[in-house]
Every structure is written in structure tokens, then in C-alpha cells.
Amino acid sequence: MSGRRVVVFPSVAELGSSLAQLVSSRAEKALSAGGSSFSLGLSGGSLVSILSKELPALGNLDCSRWLIGFCDERLVPFSDPESTYGLYKNQLFEKINIPEDRILAIDPSLPVQECADDYAGKLSKAFSTEQIPVFDMLLLGMGPDGHTCSLFPDHPLLQESQKTVAPISDSPKPPPQRVTMTLPTVNAARCVVFVSTGGSKAPVLKQVLEGGEGPALPAALVAPGQGELFWLVDEPAAASLTSQVERPGPGAKL
Ligand SMILES: O=C1O[C@H](COP(=O)(O)O)[C@@H](O)[C@H](O)[C@H]1O
Numbered sequence: 001m002s003g004r005r006v007v008v009f010p011s012v013a014e015l016g017s018s019l020a021q022l023v024s025s026r027a028e029k030a031l032s033a034g035g036s037s038f039s040l041g042l043s044g045g046s047l048v049s050i051l052s053k054e055l056p057a058l059g060n061l062d063c064s065r066w067l068i069g070f071c072d073e074r075l076v077p078f079s080d081p082e083s084t085y086g087l088y089k090n091q092l093f094e095k096i097n098i099p100e101d102r103i104l105a106i107d108p109s110l111p112v113q114e115c116a117d118d119y120a121g122k123l124s125k126a127f128s129t130e131q132i133p134v135f136d137m138l139l140l141g142m143g144p145d146g147h148t149c150s151l152f153p154d155h156p157l158l159q160e161s162q163k164t165v166a167p168i169s170d171s172p173k174p175p176p177q178r179v180t181m182t183l184p185t186v187n188a189a190r191c192v193v194f195v196s197t198g199g200s201k202a203p204v205l206k207q208v209l210e211g212g213e214g215p216a217l218p219a220a221l222v223a224p225g226q227g228e229l230f231w232l233v234d235e236p237a238a239a240s241l242t243s244q245v246e247r248p249g250p251g252a253k254l
Pocket residue numbers: 043044045046047072073074140141142143144147148149150173
């Protein structure tokens with residue numbers, strides 16, 4: 001890991017705008033380095049509205065060579081308000097020029113185990129590898145219990161070391177059936193960005209970033225071996241932190 005950066009913003013709006021610039025800059029980097037695509041893994045929850053507002057606001061974004069995956073997904077029809085793909089489709093994908101065949105989504109008609117295998121197969125094909133797919137960038141959220149993707153505290157999936165994607169049928173946060181990237185896949189990425197906002201996240205953010213009693217929470221197990229790790233947080237979420245953080249001035253590039 002090339003060092004963790006914890007960056008605190010005065011507001012969600014400023015955080016969102018910097019996040020969009022960071023995504024755009026890593027896309028440019030991936031594509032100008034001779035790559036044929038920029039692979040981006042999306043999470044659900046609060047990230048959906050932030051990205052859906054801030055990415056189109058960049059104005060001149062060319063997403064025609066982006067490849068979109070999902071860090072986790074809830075096993076519900078795309079028309080269900082809990083479907084992460086469904087939300088992005090309605091709020092973001094219609095506003096940017098991302099070709100539909102470059103969006104790797106689950107097949108929600110399948111039973112959960114088959115759905116995970118099918119999604120793992122899609123990643124494998126898109127990345128032309130039977131090994132772990134290496135995403136250029138993954139965007140992650142963190143729940144107030146410290147979960148990230150659909151990797152929950154004390155769950156056996158935290159020990160998964162072989163599969164790239166796994167099913168979960170007993171998610172403590174509804175809906176219970178989901179499909180998730182595993183820790184080896186998350187930690188193989190070139191750049192991982194957590195986004196955490198709001199005062200309800202302050203205690204868990206402190207525990208994840210500064211340590212606490214008991215086993216490490218899922219979000220604390222994210223440490224990309226070769227990649228960058230960013231934590232973009234707002235002031236309320238950062239309220240309990242005592243470790244060193246960055247507070248960039250307006251418009252500063254990350
Ligand atoms: O259930 C989920 O929750 C996490 C965290 O969401 P947030 O709203 O607290 O940011 C999210 O990252 C994940 O994709 C989702 O399935």
C-alpha cells in the first residue's frame with residue numbers, strides 16, 4: 001500500500017466535487033497509460049447520490065472507455081429501490097456516455113450462489129483472467145457497524161481467500177441476500193476510495209482508522225497491497241479523530 005490518506009472536507013458537496021475529480025484523474029491516468037479501459041467498482045448506499053450529482057457536473061467527462069463493476073449488490077430485481085444497479089441506472093448511467101455493454105451487473109433472476117458465480121465469471125471474462133481482477137479504482141462506503149461492500153463484522157466471509165466474489169444469504173442489513181467482492185479482490189485494486197459522511201459514522205470511523213478493542217472491523221481490513229487508499233470524510237464523520245488528517249483548501253487536487 002502506498003500510504004493511507006485521510007482527507008477531511010467541510011461539507012458533502014466539497015467532498016463530492018473532489019471525489020469526482022479524483023475519479024476523473026484516475027480514469028485519465030489509466031487511459032493515457034495505454035490501457036484500453038478504466039475499470040471502476042461502485043458501491044451503493046450514500047455514494048449513489050453523491051456520484052450521480054458530481055460526476056455529470058464535471059461536464060466534459062468521456063466515459064466511453066470506462067468499465068463499471070459493483071463492489072457489492074443486493075439480490076433484488078433492478079426495479080426494486082434497494083437495487084444498487086437500478087439506482088445508478090436511473091440516477092447516473094443515463095447522464096453519462098457509458099456504453100451498456102461496459103456495465104457488469106449481477107443477474108438478479110438467479111439464486112444467490114449462482115448469481116455470485118455468474119458475476120465472478122463476468123469479471124473474469126472482462127478482465128481476461130482466472131485470477132483476481134485488478135480494478136483501477138474501487139469506491140467504497142462504510143456502514144455504522146464498520147461493514148464495507150457486503151462484508152459484515154464477525155462474518156465468515158471475512159476469511160474468504162480463494163473466491164473473487166461471494167454470495168451472502170444472512171446479511172444483517174436488509175436485504176439478506178447479496179453478492180459481494182471479497183477482501184482479496186478489494187485489496188488487489190490500484191486505488192481504493194472510502195467515502196464516509198455524517199456524525200453517525202464518527203465512532204466507527206475512529207475505531208477503523210485509529211484502532212479499538214476486539215477484532216478489526218471489515219473496513220479496517222481494506223489495505224490494498226500495491227494500491228492507493230483514500231478516506232474522504234466530512235467534518236461530522238471526522239469529529240472524533242485525533243490522528244493526522246489532510247484538510248485541503250478549496251479546489252485543491254488530491
Ligand atoms: O448496504 C450497503 O451499505 C454500505 C454503506 O452504505 P452507506 O449508505 O452507509 O454509505 C454500502 O457501501 C454498500 O454498497 C451497501 O450495499
